[in-house]
Amino acid sequence: MTQLTRTVRLHRLTMVDEDDGVMVGRPDVGSYAVFPEEGAQALRMFADGVPVDEVGAWYERTCGAPLDMADFLETLADLEFLRTDEEADAPGTVRWQRLGRAVFSWPAWLAYAALVAGAVTAMVRDPGLRPTYHQVFFTDYVSLIPVTIFALAIPCIVVHEGSHALAGRRLGLPSTLGLGRRLYYLVAETRLDSLLSVERKKRYLPFCAGMLADVVLFCGLTLLSIPLDGHGIPSWIHKLCLAVAFTCVLRLIWQFLFYLETDLYYVVTTAARCTDLQNATRFRLRSGLRRALRRPPTGADTEYSPRDRSVARWYAPLLVAGYGFSLASLAWAGLPTALHFWSTIVDRLGGAETSFWELFDAAVFIALSGSQIALLVHVTLRDRRERARSRTTTAPQGALP
Template identity: 65%
Template sequence: MTVTSSDGTTTAPDGGGGAVLLHKLTMIPEDDGVMVGRPDTASYAVFPEEGAEALRMLEAGVPVAEVAAWYERTCGEPLDVDDFLDVLADLGFLRGNGEDEPAGPVRWQRLGAWTFSWPAWLVYLALMVTAAAWMIRDSSLRPSYHDVFFTDHLALIPIALTVVQIPCILVHEGYHALSGRRLGLPSTLTISRRLYYLVAETRLDSLFSVERKRRYLPFVAGMLADAVLISGLTLLAVALRGHGPAWISALMLAISFTCVMRLLWQFMFYLETDLYYVLTNALRCSDLQNAARFQVRTLFRRWTRRPPPVADPDAEWSDRDRRMARWYAPMLVVGYGFSLGSLLWAGIPTTVHFWSQINNRFSDSGTATSGILDAISFVGLTALQFGLLLYVTVRDRRAAKESRGDSEREEEGPNGQEPEIAGVA
C-alpha cells in the first residue's frame, strides 16, 4: 500500500497483532484518496481508501492482525504491517501509552465564531454600504494616492504610515487566524517573502481537516478585514471632520488608502496571495505553484538545449496539478515579469531619485531641519526594510537547506534502503 507521508519523529511499535492507540485523526475525501491528518500538529498524508479504512478500524480498537487480514481479503495482497506502522509513526499518528490528547478547544475559538456570526456579517455589510454611499456622495472620500500626503511635514508620512500599518496587518492576518480557529483549527503567524516583497503570513495547514467548500472563508477573511477597515476608517474620517485638527481626519483616509493597496495586492495571485489559494482550492489542486515553476524550468532548459531539471523527490504533484500547470505557467511568467518590470520601470528609478535628493540635503549646509528629518527617516526606514528582507531570505534559505539535509538522511533508511514513503502531502 503506497502512502504519501510527511516528516515525523515518533517511534513506531513492533509489528505485533495487538491493538494500537491513535491520536484523533480527521479524514477528508480528496480526488486522489483520503486526506488523513492531525490538526494539532498539522501532519497530513494522502491515503488510498483502503488505507483510510484500515485506520478507521484501528481507531475503533480492532487488533492489527485482524486489520491485516481484512486488508488482504479486500485488496488481494498482504499488508506490510511493519511498514504501515512505521508510516503512522513518522506522521505522528500513533499515541503512546499514557499519552493524552490535546485538552480542550483551541484558543480564541469563541471569538472566531462571534467574528463570523450573522450579527457580525450584518455589521460588516452596514459599514461597507454606508461608506460606499458617502464615497459616491463626496469624491474627496474616494481612495487616491493624494491621501498619503495627510500633512505638510514629510518626515512624518513614512513614519506614521509604517507604524499604523502594523495593527492593520495584524487585523488582516488575525481574521485569517480567527476564521480557522472558529472551526477548531490552530494557526501561526510568521513573516515571509514573495519575490522582493516582505509579507506577513498566517499558516493554516490544518485546513486540510475540513472539506474544500469550508476553506474559502479562511482564505478570503483577510480581504474581508481590509474592506471593513476601509469602510470604518472612511466613516471615521467623516465623523472627525470639523472636530479637532484637520490632519487627524486626513490620517484616517491615508490609513484607508494603505488598506486599499493591500486589498489590490491580493490580485497578484502569482505571488501566492489569498486569491491564489482560492484559485487552487476551486481547481482542486494541491501544489499548483511549484508544479508550474517546475514546468517553466523544464521549458527554459529545453529552449536552451540543457538537460531537464530533476524533480524534487518530496514533490507529489497530482495529475490535476500537472494539467492545470500547463495554462498557469504562462500566467506565472507574465506575473513575475510584471513585478520585475515594475521594479525596473518605477521602483529603482524612484529609489535612485530619493537617494539623490537625500544626498543633496545632507550635502547642503543650508537645508532646513525638516529636510534633514525627511532624509533621516527615509534612510532609516529603507535600511529597516532591506534588513528585514535580508534576514527573512537568509532564514528561509537556511531552513530549506536543513530540510533537504533531513530528507537525504531519512531517505537512506535503517538499512541504507529508501523507505516506501512517497513524500509530503
C-alpha cells in the same frame, strides 16, 4: 507483545476525501499527507484498536498484495501521527473559538452590511471621500507620511491577519501568525495548514476573511473621517483617516496578484480542486527550461496530483507573466527610486554644509533600510530551512498574506 499482535495508538486525525485520495492530517502540528482509500481505512482500523496483524491481513485480502507494515508505521511516525503512552492526545478545542464564531455570526454580518452601505452612501454624496492616491499626502511634512502611515498600517494588518485566524478558529482549527516572503516582498501571513482538515466549501471564508476585514476597516475609517472634518478639529486628522483607509484599498488590490499566492490564489485553487498548484507549475516551468537547454530532468512530477498537473498547463503562462510584471516594475520604478534615495544620502553624508537634522534623517533612513534588508534575508533563509525539513507531501494551504 509482538510487533504483529500489538495495537497502534494514533493522535486525533482528520480525514477529508480529495480527488486523488484521502487527506489525512493532524491539525495541532500541521502535518498532512494524501493516502489512498485503503491506507486511510487502515488508519481507521488502527484508531479502533485493531491489531497490526489483522490490519495487514485485511489489506492483503483487499488489495491482493501485502502491506509493508514496517515502512507504513515509519511513515506514520515521520508524519507524527503515532502517539506514545506518555503523550496526551491533542485538545479538542482551540483558543478564541467563541470569539471567531461571534465575529462571523449573523448579527455581525448585518453590522458589516450596514457599515458598507453607510460608507457607499457617504462616498456617493461626497466625492472627496472616495479613495485616491492624493489622500496619502495628509500633511505638508513629507518625511512624516511614510512613517505615520506605516505605523498606523500595522494594526490594520493585524486585523487582516487576525480575521483569517478567527475564521479558522471558529471551525476549531489552530493557526499561527508570522512573516513570509513573496518574491522580494515581505508580508505578514497567517498559517492555516489546518484547513486541510475540513471539506473545501468550508475553506472559502477563512481565505476571504482578511479581505472582508479590509473592506470593513476602509468603510469604518471613511465614516469616521466625516465627523472629524471641521468643528475646530485639525484638518490633518480627517485626512489621516482617509490616508489609512486608502492603504486598505491597496491591500485589496494586492490580493489580485495571484502569482504571489495571495488570498484569492487560495480561493481559485480550492475552487479548481488543486492541492499544490504553485509548486506543480514551478516544476513544469523548470522541466521545460531544462528540456530547452537539453539537460536531464530533475525528477518526475508524480508527487503532484493529476489535477495540479493539468491546471498547471494554463497557469504557467500567468505565473511567468506575473513574475515578469513584478520584476519589470522593480526595474522601472523600484530600483531608480532606491538609487535616487541612496544618492541623496551619499550627498548628505559627504556634504560639508549638511545640517545636523539632515544627517539625522540620513542615519534613520540607513537604519530602516538596513533592518528591512536584514529581515528579508532572514525570512528567505528560514523558509529554505523549513522546506528542507519538510516531511509532508501536501502544500501549505492557507499561508495568507
